[in-house]
Amino acid sequence: MQYQFANQGLAWSDAYFLAEGLLNTVKLATAATVVGTVGGIVLGWLRTVSVTAKVATAPFIDVLRSVPMIIQLILANSFLSILGFGASPFWFGTVALGAWMSAVTAEVVRAGLLSVPVQYRKSARSLGxxxxxxxxxxxxxxxxxxxxxxxxxLVLSLIKDSALAGVVGYVEYMRSTQIxxxxxxxxxLLLMGAGFLYFLICYPVSRYSRHLERKVRV
Incomplete structure (x- = not known):
């Protein structure tokens, strides 16, 4: 997307530019959440049923959980560029953020599965x-x-971390604000507006999660 830089104040046309960035943020966060959640469920399950899988996936999970996301994005982008692999900023951001989401979701899934009482599993076996x-x-x-x-x-963290995708050329909401x-x-004015918009995205997710928690406990 081309954007003309001129020495002028805010204009109504800038609202469209920001809206486009906001839509890009939502698309990136949604895609990365789906990819990371599916991958995390599979990884988390494998880590509970196989010692080999647990050992094999440990470096992947430990590195992604420990290294800051911005460092992962920059190094991975540079490494892929050296190898000659081209990808759009959207797909690169989806893969990078999705990989982090899968690593942290895997530990949530693993802990959840291990919290299931053994008696319940034995009862299921006795029922055939x-x-x-x-x-x-x-x-x-x-x-x-x-x-x-x-x-x-984790989803809320991912939404906020999607702002880091600007370092690989993806014009999400924070990047459009910086421009x-x-x-x-x-x-x-622009930073307060950005903070307010991120709040408007994250707060409904947080509130709805509380509704779901009460619902599943019934």
Whole structure:
């Protein structure tokens, strides 16, 4: 997207530019959440049933959980550029943020599955359920209750961390705000507006998660 820099104040056309950035943020956060959650569920389950899988996935999970996201984005982007792999900023951001989401979600899923009482699993076996039936009808629903609140916290962190995708050229909401700050020098106004918009995105997610928590406990 081309944007003309001129020494002028804010204009009504800038609202469209910011709205476009906001839409990009929502698209990136949604895609990364879906990719990371699906990957995290698979990884978390594997880490509870196989020692080999637990050992093999430990470096991936430990590195992504420990290294700041901005460092991961910059290094991965540079590494892929050296290798000659081209990808749009959106897909690169989705993969990078999705990988982090899968690593942290895997630990939430693992902890949730391990919190299921052994007696419940034995009861399922006594009723004739196989491993996958027990996982689907017993362990996953109980793990969902345990892991819902931590997972929502991860989603909120992902929404805010999506602002870091600007370092790889993706024009999300924070990047579009920075572009307007550079042009207009309306720093306080634009940053307060950005903070308010992120609040408007995150607060409904947080409130709805509380509704879900009360619902699943019934």
């Amino acid at each position: 359920m196989n491993d996958y039936q027990e996982l689907l009808y017993i362990s996953l629903p109980l793990a969902f209750r345990t892991g819902l609140a931590p997972w929502i916290g 307007l700050i550079t042009r207009t020098h309306e720093t306080w």
